[in-house]
Amino acid sequence: MNVHGIMLPASEQSERRRANPWTETFAWLRRRRMFMLIVVLPTLLVGSYFYLVASDQYESEAHFLVRSTHTAEAPAGIGMSQALSMVTGASSSQSEAMSVADYLTSHDAVATLRRDNDLVGRYHDRDADVFSRLRPSNPTPEYLLRYFQGVVKVNYNSETGITTLRVHSFRPQDSFAIARRLLELGELRVNMLNERSYHDAIDMSRRQLAKAETDLAAVQAQTTRFRQTRGDIDPKASGEAQIQLVSTLTGQLAAARAQLNAMGGMVNHGSPQYQALASRVSALQAQVAAQSGRLTNGNHAIATDISGYESLKLREQFLAKQYESAATALDRARETALRQQLYVVRIVDANLPVKALYPERGRIMLTMVLALLLTYSIGWLIVAGVREHAA
C-alpha cells in the first residue's frame, strides 16, 4: 500500500523540463497548494494584520474587594464531601461582590460612562485600526455595550473574593481614566445600595416610633383636659386626702361623743358646757356625712374621677413602654444597618500603562500556526485514508 500525498497529474510529470525559475516555483507551489491554502495563507493574512495593521492596546488594571463589616469570614471553596451531598449557593458576601462586577459591565454603567467620560470618543478613534476600533460614531447602546464588554473585563475570583478589573484601550490615558472612573462608579453604586438598605431597615422602626409618640401625646392631652374639666390635679391624691380628712373628723366625732356621754352623767343637760359640746358633736356629724358623700356619691364624687383617671394613667404607662421599646428597636435597627454597610476596598489602584502589552501578537500567531499545522496534518491523514478506498 503506498500512500501519496497530493498526487500529481500524470500529464505534468511527462512535461519536458524547462529551467525557468518562475515555472519551477509555480509548479512547486501547485504541488503544495493545499498546504499553502490551509496553513501558509491564513498565517500570512493574520500575521500581516497583527504585525502591520493592528494598533497597540494599553491595559490598565485595578483590584478591589467588596466587604461588609459584619462578615469577617472569607468566602471559602466547598469541600468534596459537601459537593456530593450539600446544597451550594453563593454566600451573601459573594453575591455582593458579584453585584458590583455585574454592574460594571452593564448598560447602566456604559450609559454613565458615555455621558460623563466620552466613552464613544475614546474608542471611536481615527488612529486605531478598523477592526478593533468602535466603528460607528454614534453607536446604539446595545452595540456599544457589546463592544464595551470586549474591552473591559471584570473577573470575580471566588477563592480570594477579589474582583479584577481590566480595561483595554488605544491610549494609556484612556485606559487609566476609564478604569479609575469604573472604580468610582462601583463605589457610588455600593453607597447607593447602602443608603437604600439602610433606609429600608430603619423606616419601619421610625414609623413605629412616631406612632408611639403621637399616641402618648394624645393620652397626655386627654389627661390634661380631664384635670381641667374636673378641677382636680390628681384625683387619687385628693381622694387620699379626703379619706384622711373623714377619718380625722370621725375620730374627733367619736372623741366628742365620748366626752358628751361622760359629761352627760355628771352635769345637767341644760348647762351651757353640755350645750356647746352637743352642738359640736352635731356639727362634726354633719361634716363627716358631707365629706364622706364627696368621696362616693354624686356626679362630682372623687370615686368616679379616680376610675377615669386610673384608666388614663394605665394607658399612658402602656404607651410609654411601647415608645421605649420602639426607641430601642430603632437604635438596634440603625446599628445592624450600619454593620451591614458594604465597602469597596481598593487593593490595587488603576495604573497608567506605559508599554502596550496587547494584542499578544506572538502568542496568537504561535497558537494559530500550531493549530493550522495540526489541522493540515489531520486532513492529510484523512485524505490519505480515503484514497485507499479508490478503485
Next chain:
Amino acid sequence: MNARISHSASGSLLQALSVQCRVIGALILRELHTRYGRENVGYLWLFAEPMLLATVIGLMHKGAGHTAYGADIKPLPFAVIGYTTYILFRGIVNRSEGSFEGNASLLYHRMVTVLDVTMARCLLEFAACFLTMAVMMGFLVATGLADPPARPLVVLAAWGLMFWYSTGQALLITAISYENRTVGRLVHPYSYFMAGLSGAFFQMEWLPHPFRDWLGWLPITSIFEMVRYGQFQSAKLQYCYTEYLIGACLLLTWIGMVALTNMRNRIHLS
C-alpha cells in the same frame, strides 16, 4: 464497485469517499449483528443497557433526598445527563481496546482499513448513547422531572466534542493495544477512574481551590461543564476552557492517526 476511471483528482477522491462511507456503513451493520445477535430484540440492548444503569444512578441520587443544587439544577436530570454523557466516553474508549480481534480478518479486503473499523465502532457507540440520552431526558421532561434543555445547541456541541475527544483517544488506544497488551489492560481502569474525575457528577465550582485548577487541565471536565451549561439555565461556563479542549482534541486526533498509520504498517495477518 464503480470502475469508472476518473482523471481528475477530486473526482477520484469523492468516489473513494463514497466507497469509504459504504464500507463504514457495512461495518456498522456487521458490528450490530455480532454484538447483539440477529434477533430483532437484540437492537433494543443498544440503549436498554446504558438506560438501566442511568436509571439506577438517577434513582440513587433521587433517593438521597437532594434538593436542587442551584436555581434550576435538579439532582435527577443532573445525574442523568452527566451519566449518559459519560457513557459515550466510556463506551468509545473501552470498545477501542483490542478492537481488532473480531475484525482482523476483514482487513484482507483492500477496501477495509483500520480507520474504518475504528470509526464504525465509534459511530455506533455515539448513536446508541445519543439515543439513550435523548430517550431518558425526553422521559424526564415529559414526566416533569426535568426542564427541557435551556440551550439545545450547546448540548449538541458538547456531545460532538465528547465524540471527537473520545474518538481521538480511541484511535490511539486501538493502535497501542494491538501490540501492547499491558496498555490494553489499563484502559478499563482508566475509563472508570474518569467516572470520578471527569466532572460527570459534580460541578467544577463545588471543588475547593487547588483541586479545581488541577482538574481544569483534564479536557473532559470542560465537556461536562458545557453539557450542563446547555441543559440548565443557571449553569455557568466559567470553568469551561473551550479553546484548550479543542486544542487537546486536535492533538489527540493527530497523535492517534499517526499511531494508527504506523501500526497498520506492522499488521501481519497470520
